[in-house]
Amino acid sequence: MANLHTAAHNHRIRHPTNLPAPTDYDTSLTLEARKFLKTYGLTPPGVDTFEKQSERCLAILNSRKTPIEKYQYLSVLRNTNVHLFYRLLAENVKELTPLIYTPTVGEACQRWSELYTQPEGMYLSFEDRGNLHSVIQNWPHDVEITVVTDGSRILGLGDLGINGMGIPVGKLSLYTACAGIHPLKTLPLCLDLGTSNESFRNDPLYLGSRREKVTAEEEKDFLDEMMAALTERWPGIVIQYEDFKNPFPSLERYQETYTMFNDDIQGTGAVILGGFINAVKQSGVAPADQRAVFLGAGSAGVGVAKQLTEFFMKEGLSEDDAKRRFWLVDSQGLVTNDRPGKLADHKIYFSRDDNKGKQYKTLEEIVEYVKPTILMGLSTIGGAFTPKILSRMAEMNDRPVIFPLSNPSSKSECTFEEAIKYTNGKCLFASGSPFPTLNFGGKDLVPGQGNNMYVFPGIGLGAILSKAVSVTQNMIYSSAEALATSMLPTELQDHWLYPDIRRIREVSVIVTRGVIRAAQRDGVDRELALRNISDEELEEYIRQRMYDPFTEHEKVERELVDLAEKVMTNSPMSPKVKPADALGGAMTNGNGTGQRRSTVTSRPGTSGGRK
Numbered sequence: 001m002a003n004l005h006t007a008a009h010n011h012r013i014r015h016p017t018n019l020p021a022p023t024d025y026d027t028s029l030t031l032e033a034r035k036f037l038k039t040y041g042l043t044p045p046g047v048d049t050f051e052k053q054s055e056r057c058l059a060i061l062n063s064r065k066t067p068i069e070k071y072q073y074l075s076v077l078r079n080t081n082v083h084l085f086y087r088l089l090a091e092n093v094k095e096l097t098p099l100i101y102t103p104t105v106g107e108a109c110q111r112w113s114e115l116y117t118q119p120e121g122m123y124l125s126f127e128d129r130g131n132l133h134s135v136i137q138n139w140p141h142d143v144e145i146t147v148v149t150d151g152s153r154i155l156g157l158g159d160l161g162i163n164g165m166g167i168p169v170g171k172l173s174l175y176t177a178c179a180g181i182h183p184l185k186t187l188p189l190c191l192d193l194g195t196s197n198e199s200f201r202n203d204p205l206y207l208g209s210r211r212e213k214v215t216a217e218e219e220k221d222f223l224d225e226m227m228a229a230l231t232e233r234w235p236g237i238v239i240q241y242e243d244f245k246n247p248f249p250s251l252e253r254y255q256e257t258y259t260m261f262n263d264d265i266q267g268t269g270a271v272i273l274g275g276f277i278n279a280v281k282q283s284g285v286a287p288a289d290q291r292a293v294f295l296g297a298g299s300a301g302v303g304v305a306k307q308l309t310e311f312f313m314k315e316g317l318s319e320d321d322a323k324r325r326f327w328l329v330d331s332q333g334l335v336t337n338d339r340p341g342k343l344a345d346h347k348i349y350f351s352r353d354d355n356k357g358k359q360y361k362t363l364e365e366i367v368e369y370v371k372p373t374i375l376m377g378l379s380t381i382g383g384a385f386t387p388k389i390l391s392r393m394a395e396m397n398d399r400p401v402i403f404p405l406s407n408p409s410s411k412s413e414c415t416f417e418e419a420i421k422y423t424n425g426k427c428l429f430a431s432g433s434p435f436p437t438l439n440f441g442g443k444d445l446v447p448g449q450g451n452n453m454y455v456f457p458g459i460g461l462g463a464i465l466s467k468a469v470s471v472t473q474n475m476i477y478s479s480a481e482a483l484a485t486s487m488l489p490t491e492l493q494d495h496w497l498y499p500d501i502r503r504i505r506e507v508s509v510i511v512t513r514g515v516i517r518a519a520q521r522d523g524v525d526r527e528l529a530l531r532n533i534s535d536e537e538l539e540e541y542i543r544q545r546m547y548d549p550f551t552e553h554e555k556v557e558r559e560l561v562d563l564a565e566k567v568m569t570n571s572p573m574s575p576k577v578k579p580a581d582a583l584g585g586a587m588t589n590g591n592g593t594g595q596r597r598s599t600v601t602s603r604p605g606t607s608g609g610r611k
């Protein structure tokens, strides 16, 4: 019996102390199953269906007044009933994503220490250097993917130190929801390397160290040790860097040695390229005639400009012609060769020499000078695309591309409403954080969300399934191409630049396939059997490998039935009882009708094949 009981936990989320797992308290478990799990009496006597559970959760969520209160409720749900959380998310992805990710995750990070209630990831401190290997042993599960931040540039909110943990937690929730990485195989990781945020250092509730941010050299040594320790414990682990203030050195240092990528440079570059490919088709402007002004020349700005440069080159421009389509602007104005002071290394590639000694400072004068077809915002400056600038874009272009991409919403360079109003509905629009649908001229206009959430899940899953030794530039580029091809004809007809977020799982399958194929072309894949199957077979393989909270729940129930069968067979007391009876209908819908649940096939976004 003890062995059977242990086996019963194989598919469930185990509590580290071997108490019943949180999911063992699921109110949809039958009374007999509860007796079997020794949770009988510890939950209310009624037996729920998923529909009832979902109704209750959504009602509670609606009763929470503010987004942060909703975020807190959803965090508790993820920690206490993980499959229910992901079932709810799968069925309400458009409504719930803004609550677990941008914009709400921004406030959650700002208030992480103030609101802290439960562990949700691993913290590695600078003081642990030399011992990272043994600290990492404390994580109780096998890990396939980690998202790591040092909290030093959280969205557009600045250095939030260890409060940045909300970002790995949020990104990995999306990995599970969008790409079906099993929740137990994910590791949210936050580094405590000090913080430049003085108010946090002086805040009694702040849960990180009060030291100043360590030096670049100290950070490098720490990351060297961390990368080795993670890969030693979990060979093949995929490591996603997120929201580091200066992430270029680590990307350069590790990208060929480890299976890693930087989401802000590479993922953002890919997702914007994916939407841009569609925007170029709709604007009708040839690559050679494009002129792009980028407000923001940091990791995301340069990452996006690099991906678009590669696209222009594939469209026939020379490298020099392609990179000259870009005018980058930072806090000091237009990035030029002859600007006083030293340019940061990552800005040099795009720095301009055609300014004839003039230093353009404001966005308004730069727009007049360049006459852009494209305006990208990756500056963290909310409202920087003023009504005047937006109107000028519409005067100069039939279909100006306006992408205010900074997060969260408060940092967006303009709102969807402003962009539509001041361009008179002409703009091709995408923003980093979601904006509501807008009625303009009697038509409902749906804003695109140019957020790396459309690609990083597929990049990560593609790297895991192909067992890639590294994440190559072709894998990143292919994720963008695959995203662009994932659009439905109806979405293209409606002039959308990104697919409906409700189809995100199916989109992630297509992105993952593109990433795996690129890994194969580059010869970095180690799962060689995937080379010999057709694209359709590969997509089916990907779907099969994705965690599905609906079937996961059924798996648990099935396992209980199997166990009950063994118990019945071995027990002299009740040999005649059929397993399903013994569990009081654990395989039924819980309402006594004896019909199996139908949720597995009826939920949105997971049907086989593209529609």
Ligand SMILES: NC(=O)C1=CN([C@@H]2O[C@H](COP(=O)(O)OP(=O)(O)OC[C@H]3O[C@@H](n4cnc5c(N)ncnc54)[C@H](O)[C@@H]3O)[C@@H](O)[C@H]2O)C=CC1
Residues within 6 Å of the ligand: 153, 154, 155, 156, 157, 245, 263, 264, 268, 271, 295, 296, 297, 298, 299, 300, 301, 329, 330, 331, 332, 333, 377, 378, 379, 380, 381, 405, 406, 407, 408, 411, 431, 432, 433, 450, 451, 452, 453
């Ligand atoms: N939509 C998406 O998927 C993504 C959006 N982002 C957002 O992009 C923003 C920037 O991120 P990173 O590039 O990583 O940050 P970063 O700190 O590396 O770069 C910020 C850039 O903005 C410039 N800047 C600051 N103040 C300015 C001003 N007043 N005028 C002009 N430029 C100014 C800085 O000089 C710097 O070049 C953040 O808000 C982030 O949330 C980042 C990654 C993905």
Ligand SMILES: CC(=O)C(=O)O
Residues within 6 Å of the ligand: 154, 155, 156, 243, 263, 264, 406, 407, 432, 451, 452
């Ligand atoms: C979306 C994202 O990665 C960022 O804003 O940093």
Ligand SMILES: [Mg+2]
Residues within 6 Å of the ligand: 155, 242, 243, 263, 264
């Ligand atoms: Mg980021």
